[in-house]
Amino acid sequence: MAELSLPHLSAFTKQLATLLGAGIPLLQALDTLASGAASQPLQSVATMLKRSVSQGKSFQQALMQTQGFDVFYCQLVAAGELSGTLDQVLVRLSAHLDHKRAIQQQVSTALVYPAAVFTIALLVITVMLVWVVPVFQGIFEAFDAELPAATVWVLQASQWVVVQGPSWVGLLACSVYLARVVYQRHDAVQLQVAVWVLRVPFLGNLIRTASLGVWTRCMATLVQASVPLLDALEVTAGTCQNRAFAITTLAVRHSVSQGRGLAQAMQAVYPLGSTTAISTPLFPAMLVQMVMIGEESGALAHLLSQAATDLEQHIEQHIQRMVQLLEPLMLVVLGGVVGGLVMALYLPVFQMGQMM
Numbered sequence: 354m355a356e357l358s359l360p361h362l363s364a365f366t367k368q369l370a371t372l373l374g375a376g377i378p379l380l381q382a383l384d385t386l387a388s389g390a391a392s393q394p395l396q397s398v399a400t401m402l403k404r405s406v407s408q409g410k411s412f413q414q415a416l417m418q419t420q421g422f423d424v425f426y427c428q429l430v431a432a433g434e435l436s437g438t439l440d441q442v443l444v445r446l447s448a449h450l451d452h453k454r455a456i457q458q459q460v461s462t463a464l465v466y467p468a469a470v471f472t473i474a475l476l477v478i479t480v481m482l483v484w485v486v487p488v489f490q491g492i493f494e495a496f497d498a499e500l501p502a503a504t505v506w507v508l509q510a511s512q513w514v515v516v517q518g519p520s521w522v523g524l525l526a527c528s529v530y531l532a533r534v535v536y537q538r539h540d541a542v543q544l545q546v547a548v549w550v551l552r553v554p555f556l557g558n559l560i561r562t563a564s565l566g567v568w569t570r571c572m573a574t575l576v577q578a579s580v581p582l583l584d585a586l587e588v589t590a591g592t593c594q595n596r597a598f599a600i601t602t603l604a605v606r607h608s609v610s611q612g613r614g615l616a617q618a619m620q621a622v623y624p625l626g627s628t629t630a631i632s633t634p635l636f637p638a639m640l641v642q643m644v645m646i647g648e649e650s651g652a653l654a655h656l657l658s659q660a661a662t663d664l665e666q667h668i669e670q671h672i673q674r675m676v677q678l679l680e681p682l683m684l685v686v687l688g689g690v691v692g693g694l695v696m697a698l699y700l701p702v703f704q705m706g707q708m709m
Contacts, residue, residue, distance in 0.1 A: 357421030359457070361394050363450040368395075370443035379439070380406055412439070425571060428588045432578040442578050449574045452661070453567060456668060460563050463672040464556075470683040474690060479514065481694055486511035489698045496701075503697040540596075547596040559671060561635070564595045566664035568602070569640065573657035583610055601635050615653075616645035640664075 357365065365386070372382035383406060386399035398419060405415035413431040416422040426446065433442030490508050493500060500508070536542050551557045571592050575585035586606035593599040608618035619636040634641075643660050647653035 357394055357398060359450065359454050361392060362421060362426075363447060363454060364392075365395050365398060366443055366450060367447040370440055370447055373440035373443060379412060423592065425575075425588050425592045428580060428584065429574065429578050432575075432580050436579060445574050445577055449570055452570050452665060456563050456566050456665060459668055459672050460559065463559060463675050466676060467679050467683055470687060474687045477687075477691055478694065479518075481691070482507075482511040482514045483518075486694075486698065487515070493701055501697070501700045503693075504701055507694060507697040543596045544600065547598075550595070551597060555675065559668070559675070560595065562664060562668050562671060564593065564598050565636070565640065566661060566668055568593060568598060569657055569661040569664055573654055573661050576654040576657060582615065598635060614645070614648055616641050616648060619644060 368386060369382055372385060373379065377385070380403060383399050383403035387396055387403055398421065401419050402412070402415045405418060406412060410418075411431075412434060413427050416427045416430055429442050429446055430439065433439035436442075486507060490511070493504070493508075536546065551561050553560075568589060571589040572585055575588060576582070580588070583606055586602055586609065590599045590602035590606065593602060604621075605615070605618040608621065609615055619641050620634060640660050643656045644653065647656035
């Protein structure tokens with residue numbers, strides 16, 4: 354069975370919540386999804402879950418044995434089963450998945466555009482250096498004239514790309530593969546990369562805010578489902594894609610288990626290793642303040658949910674500003690590089706025209 358994608362998981366959760374909210378028993382709801390789901394992955398998942406539940410297993414146990422459901426999802430379902438509010442928990446899960454999907458789409462939008470422009474620029478420059486510039490080189494050699502420095506540089510760059518380019522591309526591919534293997538096998542490397550990413554100008558701030566949005570939304574959803582705070586922190590740590598946030602969340606959990614309040618634990622600066630550390634807390638002062646007020650007033654779930662909404666709005670505004678700045682900047686860079694190559698190739702032609 355293919356693993357459920359985030360859109361499929363969101364659709365499954367939303368449909369199941371609707372059926373349970375209408376008073377349909379769980380087994381019958383799963384049977385309805387198995388026979389009437391619009392996509393094959395959803396039908397397969399519903400069929401497997403129906404089979405497990407019909408054998409006497411709880412819904413949480415069935416989910417844990419089915420590919421595509423993480424610890425966060427299973428923990429919330431367990432809380433819903435214990436409290437008899439499974440339909441309400443599934444509604445919260447559906448909203449959480451929609452928020453998570455929206456954040457991922459926003460971050461992807463911010464990163465895809467500059468990556469696409471950079472790729473196009475690289476392809477255009479490569480085509481010019483490999484196929485266009487050699488044609489001009491033959492013309493220049495036929496005239497046997499002294500060439501401007503810019504034209505000489507472009508001709509040398511073209512010769513280097515044609516002769517040594519393939520070997521360097523192969524070396525780069527091998528280096529990327531080895532770096533990926535090292536990254537996957539060493540936790541210290543993953544942590545170092547996670548901290549480094551958070552320090553990258555512009556991009557680091559975006560990733561930090563997106564990670565905070567997911568972290569806060571997870572905590573709000575778990576607390577609303579009456580999951581114990583220590584369990585909520587442990588589950589949230591498992592959902593953090595940035596390893597620095599995951600380790601810091603576990604450190605916060607340990608501090609809370611020692612008797613500190615959540616806000617007090619979030620204020621601390623936690624060392625992330627002997628050579629890796631973040632000089633400032635990952636959690637901004639405003640979020641800590643809202644958590645402190647929530648702890649004192651007993652409205653922690655509500656304030657966490659409000660903080661998550663504020664962070665998501667901030668991410669959207671940040672991405673809009675970034676895209677507005679990147680669009681003209683990338684066009685200027687692309688036009689400048691390609692235009693510079695064209696001017697360097699036509700300078701000798703202009704000089705020859707003046708001499709004639």
